[in-house]
Amino acid sequence: MNSNKLILIVEDEEDILELLEYTLQKAGHDTIGCLNVGSSVIDMLDEENIDLILMDRNLPGSDGTKFISKIKSKGYNIPVIYVTAKDKDEDILEGFDHHADDYITKPFNLKELCARVNAVIKRTSKKVDVLKIRDILYKTANKKFFINELEIELTHLEHDLLLEFIKNKDILLSREHLLETVWEDSYDKKLKTVNVAIKRLKSKIDPDNEKEYIKSIRGEGYIFC
Numbered sequence: 001m002n003s004n005k006l007i008l009i010v011e012d013e014e015d016i017l018e019l020l021e022y023t024l025q026k027a028g029h030d031t032i033g034c035l036n037v038g039s040s041v042i043d044m045l046d047e048e049n050i051d052l053i054l055m056d057r058n059l060p061g062s063d064g065t066k067f068i069s070k071i072k073s074k075g076y077n078i079p080v081i082y083v084t085a086k087d088k089d090e091d092i093l094e095g096f097d098h099h100a101d102d103y104i105t106k107p108f109n110l111k112e113l114c115a116r117v118n119a120v121i122k123r124t125s126k127k128v129d130v131l132k133i134r135d136i137l138y139k140t141a142n143k144k145f146f147i148n149e150l151e152i153e154l155t156h157l158e159h160d161l162l163l164e165f166i167k168n169k170d171i172l173l174s175r176e177h178l179l180e181t182v183w184e185d186s187y188d189k190k191l192k193t194v195n196v197a198i199k200r201l202k203s204k205i206d207p208d209n210e211k212e213y214i215k216s217i218r219g220e221g222y223i224f225c
Contacts, residue, residue: 005051005121006030008044010037010067011083012059016106020054020083020113027114036060037067045071049141050078052121057084057095065098072099073181075163077140079124081116083108133166133224134213136205147205157182158201165214165224174221198222 007029011017014035021031032048034041036059044050055064068080079101086095087105095103101120104113131138137146145152145162154162160182165173175194183193202214215223 004028004030006032006048007052007054007117008032008034008041008048008050008078009054010034010041010059010064011054011056012036013056019110023110023114024117027117029117037062037064041067042071045076045078046143051125052117053078053080054083054117055080057082057086057091065095068099074160075138075140075143075167079120081120083113131166133169134211136162136166136213138163138166145205152204154201154204157197158204161197161201162205165222168224170223170225172217172221172223177221 007024009017009020009024009031011020011033012035017033017035021033024031032044032050034044053068055068057064059067064082064084071078080099081102081104082095082100083104083106084091084095085106086092092103092105101124102116104116131140135147137149138144139146143159145154145159161178164178164182175191178194179191198214198216202209205211206213213224215225217223
Protein backbone atom coordinates (compact mmCIF):
# COMPACT_ATOMS: atom_id res chain seq x y z
CA MET A 1 0.00 0.00 0.00
CA ASN A 2 1.24 3.52 -0.80
CA SER A 3 1.38 5.41 2.50
CA ASN A 4 2.44 8.95 3.35
CA LYS A 5 1.44 10.31 -0.03
CA LEU A 6 0.14 13.88 -0.13
CA ILE A 7 -3.24 14.20 -1.85
CA LEU A 8 -4.84 17.52 -2.78
CA ILE A 9 -8.65 17.32 -2.69
CA VAL A 10 -10.79 19.99 -4.36
CA GLU A 11 -14.47 19.53 -3.46
CA ASP A 12 -17.01 22.33 -2.98
CA GLU A 13 -19.33 20.35 -0.67
CA GLU A 14 -17.81 20.58 2.79
CA ASP A 15 -19.30 17.34 4.13
CA ILE A 16 -17.95 15.33 1.17
CA LEU A 17 -14.57 17.05 1.48
CA GLU A 18 -14.38 16.10 5.17
CA LEU A 19 -15.40 12.51 4.36
CA LEU A 20 -12.72 12.20 1.68
CA GLU A 21 -10.04 13.65 3.94
CA TYR A 22 -11.00 11.40 6.85
CA THR A 23 -11.12 8.28 4.65
CA LEU A 24 -7.79 8.90 2.92
CA GLN A 25 -6.02 9.88 6.14
CA LYS A 26 -7.30 6.69 7.75
CA ALA A 27 -5.86 4.81 4.75
CA GLY A 28 -2.43 6.27 5.51
CA HIS A 29 -2.29 9.32 3.26
CA ASP A 30 -1.77 13.00 4.03
CA THR A 31 -4.37 15.38 2.60
CA ILE A 32 -4.95 19.05 1.85
CA GLY A 33 -8.58 20.04 1.31
CA CYS A 34 -9.89 23.00 -0.72
CA LEU A 35 -13.46 24.08 -1.43
CA ASN A 36 -12.57 25.77 -4.73
CA VAL A 37 -9.68 26.49 -7.09
CA GLY A 38 -7.78 29.75 -7.15
CA SER A 39 -4.37 31.34 -6.70
CA SER A 40 -4.00 29.68 -3.28
CA VAL A 41 -4.20 26.25 -4.93
CA ILE A 42 -1.52 27.22 -7.45
CA ASP A 43 0.67 28.41 -4.56
CA MET A 44 0.11 25.06 -2.88
CA LEU A 45 1.30 23.20 -5.97
CA ASP A 46 4.50 25.27 -5.85
CA GLU A 47 5.06 24.89 -2.11
CA GLU A 48 4.03 21.27 -1.51
CA ASN A 49 5.08 18.02 -3.17
CA ILE A 50 1.59 16.90 -4.22
CA ASP A 51 1.38 13.23 -5.28
CA LEU A 52 -2.24 13.20 -6.51
CA ILE A 53 -5.17 15.55 -7.10
CA LEU A 54 -8.79 14.53 -6.48
CA MET A 55 -10.83 17.07 -8.43
CA ASP A 56 -14.56 17.75 -8.40
CA ARG A 57 -15.97 19.00 -11.71
CA ASN A 58 -18.99 20.95 -10.44
CA LEU A 59 -17.20 23.89 -8.83
CA PRO A 60 -18.70 27.36 -8.26
CA GLY A 61 -18.59 29.12 -11.61
CA SER A 62 -16.27 26.61 -13.23
CA ASP A 63 -15.61 23.02 -14.29
CA GLY A 64 -12.67 21.32 -12.60
CA THR A 65 -11.42 20.17 -16.01
CA LYS A 66 -10.57 23.78 -16.90
CA PHE A 67 -8.32 24.16 -13.88
CA ILE A 68 -6.59 20.84 -14.57
CA SER A 69 -5.99 21.78 -18.21
CA LYS A 70 -4.53 25.10 -17.05
CA ILE A 71 -2.02 23.57 -14.63
CA LYS A 72 -1.07 20.84 -17.08
CA SER A 73 -0.29 23.48 -19.71
CA LYS A 74 2.00 25.15 -17.18
CA GLY A 75 4.00 21.96 -16.73
CA TYR A 76 2.52 20.49 -13.53
CA ASN A 77 2.65 16.75 -14.09
CA ILE A 78 0.55 15.60 -11.12
CA PRO A 79 -1.85 12.67 -11.64
CA VAL A 80 -5.57 13.48 -11.44
CA ILE A 81 -8.70 11.59 -10.43
CA TYR A 82 -12.01 13.34 -11.05
CA VAL A 83 -14.56 12.63 -8.29
CA THR A 84 -17.84 14.02 -9.56
CA ALA A 85 -21.58 13.66 -10.02
CA LYS A 86 -21.10 14.08 -13.80
CA ASP A 87 -21.73 10.45 -14.70
CA LYS A 88 -22.91 10.41 -18.32
CA ASP A 89 -20.77 8.58 -20.86
CA GLU A 90 -19.85 11.84 -22.58
CA ASP A 91 -18.88 13.37 -19.20
CA ILE A 92 -16.54 10.49 -18.43
CA LEU A 93 -14.97 10.62 -21.89
CA GLU A 94 -14.55 14.37 -21.51
CA GLY A 95 -12.77 13.80 -18.19
CA PHE A 96 -10.27 11.44 -19.77
CA ASP A 97 -9.78 13.97 -22.57
CA HIS A 98 -8.82 16.44 -19.83
CA HIS A 99 -5.90 14.54 -18.28
CA ALA A 100 -7.81 12.11 -16.03
CA ASP A 101 -5.81 9.16 -14.71
CA ASP A 102 -9.10 7.79 -13.35
CA TYR A 103 -12.72 8.93 -13.09
CA ILE A 104 -14.96 8.19 -10.08
CA THR A 105 -18.65 9.07 -10.09
CA LYS A 106 -20.80 10.01 -7.10
CA PRO A 107 -22.11 8.33 -5.06
CA PHE A 108 -18.96 6.27 -4.59
CA ASN A 109 -17.87 3.31 -2.50
CA LEU A 110 -15.15 4.40 -0.05
CA LYS A 111 -13.20 1.14 -0.25
CA GLU A 112 -13.24 1.26 -4.04
CA LEU A 113 -12.15 4.91 -3.99
CA CYS A 114 -9.16 4.07 -1.77
CA ALA A 115 -8.24 1.16 -4.04
CA ARG A 116 -8.36 3.40 -7.11
CA VAL A 117 -6.31 6.10 -5.38
CA ASN A 118 -3.64 3.55 -4.46
CA ALA A 119 -3.64 2.11 -7.98
CA VAL A 120 -3.10 5.52 -9.60
CA ILE A 121 -0.34 6.44 -7.14
CA LYS A 122 1.39 3.11 -7.72
CA ARG A 123 1.11 3.44 -11.50
CA THR A 124 2.21 7.06 -11.77
CA SER A 125 4.96 7.01 -9.13
CA LYS A 126 7.01 4.90 -11.53
CA LYS A 127 7.15 7.79 -13.99
CA VAL A 128 10.20 10.03 -13.99
CA ASP A 129 8.96 13.59 -14.09
CA VAL A 130 11.90 15.01 -16.00
CA LEU A 131 12.23 16.80 -19.33
CA LYS A 132 15.64 16.96 -20.99
CA ILE A 133 16.62 18.96 -24.07
CA ARG A 134 20.33 19.04 -24.90
CA ASP A 135 22.03 19.83 -21.57
CA ILE A 136 18.97 21.54 -20.04
CA LEU A 137 17.12 19.42 -17.49
CA TYR A 138 13.67 20.30 -16.13
CA LYS A 139 12.26 18.57 -13.04
CA THR A 140 8.49 18.89 -13.01
CA ALA A 141 8.18 17.87 -9.36
CA ASN A 142 9.86 21.04 -8.10
CA LYS A 143 9.63 23.13 -11.30
CA LYS A 144 13.37 23.76 -11.50
CA PHE A 145 15.75 23.97 -14.46
CA PHE A 146 19.32 22.69 -14.43
CA ILE A 147 22.24 22.97 -16.84
CA ASN A 148 25.03 20.47 -16.23
CA GLU A 149 23.44 19.72 -12.82
CA LEU A 150 23.59 23.38 -11.75
CA GLU A 151 20.25 25.02 -10.99
CA ILE A 152 19.33 28.04 -13.12
CA GLU A 153 17.81 30.88 -11.11
CA LEU A 154 14.81 32.12 -13.08
CA THR A 155 11.91 34.43 -12.39
CA HIS A 156 8.40 33.01 -12.68
CA LEU A 157 8.03 34.60 -16.12
CA GLU A 158 11.39 33.28 -17.32
CA HIS A 159 10.46 29.81 -16.04
CA ASP A 160 7.19 29.82 -18.02
CA LEU A 161 8.93 31.17 -21.11
CA LEU A 162 11.68 28.53 -21.10
CA LEU A 163 9.15 25.77 -20.42
CA GLU A 164 7.06 26.90 -23.41
CA PHE A 165 10.15 26.73 -25.62
CA ILE A 166 11.15 23.27 -24.37
CA LYS A 167 7.65 21.91 -24.92
CA ASN A 168 7.80 23.21 -28.50
CA LYS A 169 11.34 22.29 -29.52
CA ASP A 170 12.17 23.04 -33.18
CA ILE A 171 8.83 24.82 -33.65
CA LEU A 172 8.70 28.47 -34.69
CA LEU A 173 6.86 30.43 -31.98
CA SER A 174 5.62 33.89 -32.89
CA ARG A 175 5.77 36.75 -30.41
CA GLU A 176 1.97 36.83 -30.48
CA HIS A 177 1.84 33.15 -29.47
CA LEU A 178 4.25 33.74 -26.58
CA LEU A 179 2.24 36.72 -25.37
CA GLU A 180 -0.96 34.66 -25.32
CA THR A 181 0.51 31.54 -23.67
CA VAL A 182 3.10 32.97 -21.28
CA TRP A 183 1.87 36.48 -20.45
CA GLU A 184 -1.83 35.48 -20.60
CA ASP A 185 -3.85 38.20 -18.81
CA SER A 186 -0.92 40.46 -17.97
CA TYR A 187 -1.34 44.17 -18.67
CA ASP A 188 2.22 44.22 -20.06
CA LYS A 189 1.34 42.41 -23.29
CA LYS A 190 3.56 44.15 -25.84
CA LEU A 191 5.71 42.59 -28.55
CA LYS A 192 8.69 44.56 -27.25
CA THR A 193 8.23 42.88 -23.86
CA VAL A 194 8.82 39.46 -25.46
CA ASN A 195 12.12 40.60 -26.99
CA VAL A 196 13.37 41.97 -23.66
CA ALA A 197 12.31 38.85 -21.71
CA ILE A 198 13.98 36.50 -24.20
CA LYS A 199 17.19 38.54 -24.14
CA ARG A 200 17.21 38.30 -20.34
CA LEU A 201 16.48 34.55 -20.45
CA LYS A 202 19.29 33.94 -22.97
CA SER A 203 21.74 35.77 -20.71
CA LYS A 204 20.94 33.29 -17.94
CA ILE A 205 20.96 30.00 -19.85
CA ASP A 206 23.74 30.93 -22.30
CA PRO A 207 25.78 33.80 -20.80
CA ASP A 208 28.70 33.28 -23.22
CA ASN A 209 26.37 33.10 -26.23
CA GLU A 210 27.93 29.81 -27.37
CA LYS A 211 25.07 27.31 -27.33
CA GLU A 212 22.41 29.21 -29.26
CA TYR A 213 19.44 27.50 -27.62
CA ILE A 214 17.04 30.19 -28.85
CA LYS A 215 17.31 31.50 -32.40
CA SER A 216 15.58 34.64 -33.60
CA ILE A 217 13.85 34.46 -36.98
CA ARG A 218 13.56 38.03 -38.23
CA GLY A 219 9.97 39.18 -38.53
CA GLU A 220 8.62 35.76 -37.51
CA GLY A 221 9.52 34.82 -33.95
CA TYR A 222 11.81 32.41 -32.14
CA ILE A 223 12.86 28.75 -32.30
CA PHE A 224 14.30 26.69 -29.45
CA CYS A 225 16.63 24.07 -30.91
